[in-house]
Amino acid sequence: MDFRLTPRQADLKRTARELTETLTAYETDCEENNGLTARDHAAIRDAVLASGLQAVNMPQEWGGAGLTILEQVIVQEELGQLTGALWDTVWRPANALRFCTPAQRARYLEPVIRGERRDCYAVTEPGAGSDPQNLATTATRTADGWVLNGEKWFVTVGDHADFMIVLAAAGTDREPTLFLVDKDTPGIEMTRVPRFMHTFVYEHPEFTFTEVHVPEDAVLGGVGKGYDITRSWFTEERLMIAARTTGAAERALRLARDWAVERKQFGSPIADFQLVQGMLADCAVDIAVNR
Ligand SMILES: Cc1cc2nc3c(=O)[nH]c(=O)nc-3n(C[C@H](O)[C@H](O)[C@H](O)COP(=O)(O)OP(=O)(O)OC[C@H]3O[C@@H](n4cnc5c(N)ncnc54)[C@H](O)[C@@H]3O)c2cc1C
Numbered sequence: 001m002d003f004r005l006t007p008r009q010a011d012l013k014r015t016a017r018e019l020t021e022t023l024t025a026y027e028t029d030c031e032e033n034n035g036l037t038a039r040d041h042a043a044i045r046d047a048v049l050a051s052g053l054q055a056v057n058m059p060q061e062w063g064g065a066g067l068t069i070l071e072q073v074i075v076q077e078e079l080g081q082l083t084g085a086l087w088d089t090v091w092r093p094a095n096a097l098r099f100c101t102p103a104q105r106a107r108y109l110e111p112v113i114r115g116e117r118r119d120c121y122a123v124t125e126p127g128a129g130s131d132p133q134n135l136a137t138t139a140t141r142t143a144d145g146w147v148l149n150g151e152k153w154f155v156t157v158g159d160h161a162d163f164m165i166v167l168a169a170a171g172t173d174r175e176p177t178l179f180l181v182d183k184d185t186p187g188i189e190m191t192r193v194p195r196f197m198h199t200f201v202y203e204h205p206e207f208t209f210t211e212v213h214v215p216e217d218a219v220l221g222g223v224g225k226g227y228d229i230t231r232s233w234f235t236e237e238r239l240m241i242a243a244r245t246t247g248a249a250e251r252a253l254r255l256a257r258d259w260a261v262e263r264k265q266f267g268s269p270i271a272d273f274q275l276v277q278g279m280l281a282d283c284a285v286d287i288a289v290n291r
Contacts, residue, residue: 009074012074013074015053016053019047019051020079026086027083030083031199035201035202041089041160045115048089049115053075053090054091054115055092055093055113056090062109064113072092073243077244077247078247080243080246085198085200085201085202087244088200094121094233095232096178099222104220117163118160119157119163119165120164121230123167124154126153133176135176137166145214146170147213148166148179148209149209149212152207155206155207156203156204158204159203160202160203163180163183164181165178165181165220166209170223171223176225176226178221178225179214181212181214181218189207189208190205190206190207191206246290249286253280260280
């Protein structure tokens, strides 16, 4: 099997590396202040648009970069070198938004692709983590739409996003269904912003939904389609996490190698010691295998 990159893939990797280098300048601020200022976010948005790497998972006809999965992985691997989850400033709309109707696309997806709006995905609940079928959030039919009640946890980018994709059990048959919900809809409250062990440029807040009225056309992808669409979202998201961890490991190895060459003990660089060499070699092998 030939693992060499094609010229196009090598070009993409170079572009992603240049964007990564630009974003590296924000790492210390993000770490020290647990996030960035609105001004920083605006500057990053311009840099992302200039790189052409916005919405890598969306078709060019809608304004995305239109990359294949392998090409997206190449980009994500480079971005994964960033600390503070700064890779997440290079927006990649939830693939669930591909199920938008043309009207929903114009209102939600296309502005996300352009960097004017931001989505977040609310599946997890206090009693529904690995098992989202244990969903307690409900959507009840009204004369002209639906009313949502429930609670969502771990909503990544929920602080920054202006609309949410919400999974709820719809109707008396409790059909798993996704809803497009503007975050300023009455009845939505951001109840808690828990601290995590990591530094992340955005937060993972918790939300409650109390009698949140949404119109009929808030349904995304059809009533009852919520699990299938969410599964494909998790698949894409987890695959990209894997790619980013490879990039993070590559950077860690580079730093460790540089330190081993620079640091002297017992009269020579510690890189001269066989056990240190062995650990660095094991890291390089693990990274190659994971890639
Ligand atoms: C940083 C971060 C970002 C997140 N972002 C989002 C988001 O944007 N939107 C969203 O909706 N959710 C998000 N989540 C939630 C995430 O999807 C859940 O944490 C995940 O589904 C697991 O649920 P849980 O934490 O409740 O763990 P639990 O489901 O309670 O699992 C606890 C432990 O039991 C294990 N376990 C569970 N079931 C089994 C089984 N059948 N067999 C063996 N072991 C099992 C798990 O592996 C885990 O170790 C995020 C979580 C984190 C940490």
